[in-house]
Amino acid sequence: MPELPEVETTRLGITPYILGKTLSELVVRNPKLRWPVDSELPQRLARQTVHKIERRGKYLLLFMDSGCALLHLGMSGSLRITELDDRELRPHDHIDWQFTDGTVLRFNDPRRFGALLWTEAEPKQHELLRQLGPEPLDDVFDGDYLYNTIHKRQALIKTVIMDSHIVVGVGNIYASEALFSAAIRPDRAAGSLNLDDCLRLSASIKHVLAQAIQQGGTTLRDFRNPQGKPGYFQQQLHVYGRADQDCHRCGGIIEQKTIGQRASYFCGTCQF
DNA sequence: AGATTCGCCTGAGAGC
DNA sequence: TGCTCTCAGGCGAATC
Numbered sequence: 001m002p003e004l005p006e007v008e009t010t011r012l013g014i015t016p017y018i019l020g021k022t023l024s025e026l027v028v029r030n031p032k033l034r035w036p037v038d039s040e041l042p043q044r045l046a047r048q049t050v051h052k053i054e055r056r057g058k059y060l061l062l063f064m065d066s067g068c069a070l071l072h073l074g075m076s077g078s079l080r081i082t083e084l085d086d087r088e089l090r091p092h093d094h095i096d097w098q099f100t101d102g103t104v105l106r107f108n109d110p111r112r113f114g115a116l117l118w119t120e121a122e123p124k125q126h127e128l129l130r131q132l133g134p135e136p137l138d139d140v141f142d143g144d145y146l147y148n149t150i151h152k153r154q155a156l157i158k159t160v161i162m163d164s165h166i167v168v169g170v171g172n173i174y175a176s177e178a179l180f181s182a183a184i185r186p187d188r189a190a191g192s193l194n195l196d197d198c199l200r201l202s203a204s205i206k207h208v209l210a211q212a213i214q215q216g217g218t219t220l221r222d223f224r225n226p227q228g229k230p231g232y233f234q235q236q237l238h239v240y241g242r243a244d245q246d247c248h249r250c251g252g253i254i255e256q257k258t259i260g261q262r263a264s265y266f267c268g269t270c271q272f
Numbered sequence: 273a274g275a276t277t278c279g280c281c282t283g284a285g286a287g288c
Numbered sequence: 289t290g291c292t293c294t295c296a297g298g299c300g301a302a303t304c
């Protein structure tokens with residue numbers, strides 16, 4: 001389930017293989033993703049070159065000659081690098097980016113919550129990106145920002161830090177981990193956090209995400225980087241998926257609770 | 273406006 | 289073995 005670190009790992013993984021390369025053909029085997037892939041996209045993209053690959057939140061931005069492709073992995077999507085003579089399609093290999101040198105970027109997405117969109121305008125003005133909050137690793141995301149943004153909110157803090165309008169890229173796994181790291185219970189009202197709480201929490205979010213990127217992301221079931229290697233961050237998860245196990249910090253028992261219809265994990269002893 | 277719920281999907285795992 | 293049921297989850301849309 002790709003969150004920001006997995007998307008960033010993917011970006012870093014594909015960049016050396018496709019940057020500066022020219023697309024010979026975009027093959028769309030199944031256009032039925034979260035939004036249908038524009039049937040004219042293959043024709044439009046043919047012979048265009050990849051000039052830059054950026055990330056905004058969990059969106060990958062592939063800057064081409066006449067516009068920008070927005071790629072979202074949803075929750076089960078992945079990209080892998082292969083070659084044109086690789087005829088062994090796996091189930092759910094929906095899209096191939098075939099480049100003139102024989103390199104293929106292959107998009108696989110069993111649950112089809114992912115997306116491939118195209119914009120010829122400034123991509124950050126795109127409907128889906130315009131509303132997004134700051135990048136968690138940017139300096140503008142800090143304790144002051146967090147406090148000012150959430151101190152009147154009644155919603156639960158875990159729900160709020162997962163809201164992409166507040167800050168992008170914090171999914172279910174890292175939300176639990178960051179709150180553990182900051183010693184804040186996930187079911188506190190966001191507005192009950194004081195400035196010091198917000199300083200710790202913003203720092204924890206940055207720390208957890210940066211660590212996860214460094215480890216190549218988290219592999220729970222099936223995440224692989226574009227070269228097929230798993231991530232290693234799951235080896236240092238403190239609470240996620242550890243219900244009834246002992247707390248690494250205080251020896252208490254990790255609890256599981258549904259918050260905002262999502263499984264949440266925390267230590268009731270050392271998170272307040 | 274903010275909070276909450278829904279819907280899109282399929283694979284994995286549990287239970288029978 | 290094989291069927292059915294439940295759960296997982298990003299996030300926009302719809303609803304309260």
